[in-house]
Amino acid sequence: MACLVAAAASWISDGRGKEKQDLACANPSALSPAENQQRKLDNYTEKSLDPSKTCSGCRFFTTGAGPTACGKCEIFNGPANPKGRCDDWAPRPRKGQLGVNTDPT
Numbered sequence: 001m002a003c004l005v006a007a008a009a010s011w012i013s014d015g016r017g018k019e020k021q022d023l024a025c026a027n028p029s030a031l032s033p034a035e036n037q038q039r040k041l042d043n044y045t046e047k048s049l050d051p052s053k054t055c056s057g058c059r060f061f062t063t064g065a066g067p068t069a070c071g072k073c074e075i076f077n078g079p080a081n082p083k084g085r086c087d088d089w090a091p092r093p094r095k096g097q098l099g100v101n102t103d104p105t
Helices: 032-041
Strands: 010-014 019-024 071-073 078-080
Touching: none
Parallel strands: none
Antiparallel strands: 010 019, 071 078
16 A cells, blocks of 8 residues: 655745745655545645635544644545645534434424
């Protein structure tokens, strides 16, 4: 299996001449063709365009060793960026909320 958590980093400019490091969790070359295809179908991106809908706030995401570390996605069964997003994004249930409708009507 080629599913390894790849903690690669890329350097980008923030537009003010300063460099900062962005976390890249899903290295396509370390993933199988099927894993890459699933991410493509779900429009996975390492950085969400909507800050209120990121992997870290998704019910399918398990956090990594720290709040900014790579985590794991249940949908992809592999690495995901806490700042990423895909089309399967679903909000985490609130504390004490089961997320299941138990009303029989």
